[in-house]
Amino acid sequence: MKKSVFSLIFIALLLLYGCNQKTNRPSAEQINELNLKRGQLILCGSPSMQxxxxxxxxxxxxxxxxxxxxxxxxxxxxxxxxxxxxxxxxxxxxxxxxxxxxxxxxxxxxxxxxxxxxxxxxxxxxxxxxxxxxxxxxxxxxxxxxxxxxxxxxxxxxxxxxxxxxxxxxxxxxxxxxxxxxxxxxxxxxxxxxxxxxxxxxxxxxxxxxxxxxxxxxxxxxxxxxxxxxHTYDYPELAQQGLSAARKYASIAPSSAHALHMPSHIFTRLGLWNECIESNLASVSAAQCYAQAAGIKGHWDEELHGLDYLVYAYLQKGxxxxxxxxxxxxxxxxxxxxxxxxxxxxxxxxxxxxxxxxxxxxxxxxxxxxxxxxxxxxxxxxxxxxxxxxxxxxxxxxxxxxxxxxxxxxxxxxxxxxxxxxxxxxxxxxxxxxxxxxxxxxxxxxxxxxxxxxxxxxxxxxKMQKHPVTPGEVLPARELLGDMLLQLGKPTEALAAYETDLQKHPKRLNALYGAGLAAKAVGAAQKANAYFSQWTNGTGHAP
Known part of the structure; x- marks a missing residue:
């Protein structure tokens, strides 16, 4: 009898304080309040889910x-x-x-x-x-x-x-x-x-x-x-360390539009314009497919992100x-x-x-x-x-x-x-x-x-890094400094500005052309030819 009384007291205590303890199952109302996204998964980068x-x-x-x-x-x-x-x-x-x-x-x-x-x-x-x-x-x-x-x-x-x-x-x-x-x-x-x-x-x-x-x-x-x-190496000083990963990622997760785009961050940092273009053409196509399959009215944001990088790369190829x-x-x-x-x-x-x-x-x-x-x-x-x-x-x-x-x-x-x-x-x-x-x-x-x-x-x-959303500044300030110095008849200082800019923004078309002009003006013919050669290989055109 005494044992039964103690059992009843124990059960009563559990009932009394149980509401303050962790429960075993959330209510349907709690889950519904989360407004979770549900439905069929939609991925478009490759025929199968990879x-x-x-x-x-x-x-x-x-x-x-x-x-x-x-x-x-x-x-x-x-x-x-x-x-x-x-x-x-x-x-x-x-x-x-x-x-x-x-x-x-x-x-x-x-x-x-x-x-x-x-x-x-x-x-x-x-x-x-x-x-x-x-x-x-x-x-x-x-x-x-x-x-x-x-x-x-x-x-x-x-x-x-x-x-x-x-x-x-x-x-x-x-x-x-x-x-x-x-x-x-x-x-x-x-x-x-x-x-x-x-x-x-x-x-x-x-x-x-x-x-x-x-x-x-x-x-x-x-x-x-x-x-x-x-992402870790998406900086001029570190980008070379990310090249292997960049060339690998799209093949690992080709069903992801973002995975198809992401390698272009490193390609852009290193001036690998053809690879950047290929990466973003694939990503834009996958994003367009996703928008259609998901019933998105209009376009998906990932498509425009890829277009920004794509246009930047085309411009750097002239x-x-x-x-x-x-x-x-x-x-x-x-x-x-x-x-x-x-x-x-x-x-x-x-x-x-x-x-x-x-x-x-x-x-x-x-x-x-x-x-x-x-x-x-x-x-x-x-x-x-x-x-x-x-x-x-x-x-x-x-x-x-x-x-x-x-x-x-x-x-x-x-x-x-x-x-x-x-x-x-x-x-x-x-x-x-x-x-x-x-x-x-x-x-x-x-x-x-x-x-x-x-x-x-x-x-x-x-002293600042570019924002991750962008392939680079709309126009790099140091490149513009080179342009101004060149216009003012200061080719030595202009060449230094362009060369510093190219360390941070490799193979930018206008910087290569400006560096070539500045080097020619100071009589550095060999250096000028090297810059003009890089500019020509990028199929550049005189701006």
């Missing part, structure tokens, strides 16, 4: 293993929408699978891209909340807390601080589970995500590279290892006909999903590159960008590219009033970015302002001021 090889051990139901590993491979190739679909299927099969919710949070984080939207942050935070109510292993709880630290207080804490939290969380997982190769891969990704553009030592990237290089021999077909090696063909095609695009920073950048940069690289100053001064109803007010950095192009064009044709009007617009955009505490982009626009002021000063006959401003812009730009 995404490489990756395996992630979990405590989830064995029946979810195939879908979970597929979701991981999609995640590693930044196919975030499709990854979320795959993780949603895992949750449908096993609602108690903590790592399924972890996957949802990771798919809405997308490190190395633009920060998540408010909707994505809310979804990721809710997924973490549901997962924390479930029983799981210590290892999986550690993974969950790593990504959970990124979503914690997202309304109050800035993106960079939260990326640093994720880095620290994944470092803990990496050190605690040294045999967990996926922990090493995701820690390398976290290091790259937490790196800042002003770190010229590349300390985090080099650490990530060491980790990934150690993993690569044992997992040569792992999409994350090869993909993150490309293939204006192909570049113009892509720009004309861009003009027919009026609707893109999703509307984001990549789309805005392509709409602004592609036409600006074409007129500026070809020194079509009158066209640059009057450049009109389509679509006209695009929400440019949401993208001040990208909108600044258009005003920069107009200002530089106006200055060159002597319309100084128009150039100053565009300068005023640039300064307004810089102030908006400063107010938003987007320091990197504000600094990028500040460099554009200095460049435009330099060429205005030159037109006004103040050569000394012009050179001083142009030197300042070049020095400042040298």
């Amino acid at each position: 995404l490489g090889t990756a395996e992630f051990k979990t405590s989830c139901s064995q029946k979810t293993k195939g879908d979970f590993d597929l979701a991981i491979k999609l995640l590693h190739s930044f196919e975030y929408d499709e990854a979320e679909k795959a993780f949603a299927k895992v949750i449908d099969q096993d609602p108690q699978c903590v790592m399924g919710y972890w996957g949802i949070a990771m798919a809405n984080f997308h490190p190395l891209w633009t920060p998540p939207t408010e909707e994505e942050l809310q979804k990721g935070a809710r997924a973490i909340q549901v997962a924390r109510s479930l029983e799981t292993s210590e290892r999986e709880a550690d993974y969950l807390e790593a990504i959970g630290s990124f979503y914690q207080d997202w309304q109050k804490v800035d993106h960079q601080t939260r990326c640093l939290r994720f880095e620290k969380g994944m470092e803990n997982v990496y050190k605690k589970y040294p045999d967990d190769k996926e922990a090493a891969v995701f820690y390398a990704l976290a290091l790259d995500a937490a790196a800042t553009p002003d770190d010229q030592s590349f300390s985090k990237q080099k650490k990530a590279g060491d980790i990934l290089q150690a993993l690569y021999p044992g997992q040569p077909n792992h999409p994350g290892i090869v993909h993150y090696l490309i 293939d204006n006909a192909s570049a113009k063909k892509q720009w004309d095609y861009l003009k027919t695009i009026t609707e893109v999903q999703p509307v984001n920073f990549k789309v805005a950048y392509a709409f602004a940069a592609i036409p600006s590159r074409y007129v500026l690289e070809n020194k079509r100053w009158a066209e640059a001064a009057s450049l009109q960008v389509t679509p006209v109803d695009f929400p440019w007010e949401n993208f001040p950095w990208q909108a600044a590219i258009i005003h920069f192009t107009r200002s530089l064009g106006s200055a060159h044709i002597g319309n100084l009033a128009a150039a100053r009007t565009e300068l005023t617009q640039l300064d307004t955009l810089r102030q908006r970015l400063t107010e938003k505490k987007d320091t990197y982009k504000a600094n990028q626009v500040a460099i554009q302002i200095t460049i435009a002021e330099a060429w205005l000063s030159l037109k006004e006959g103040n050569n000394r001021k012009a050179l001083m401003l142009m030197q300042q812009a070049a020095d400042r730009e040298d």
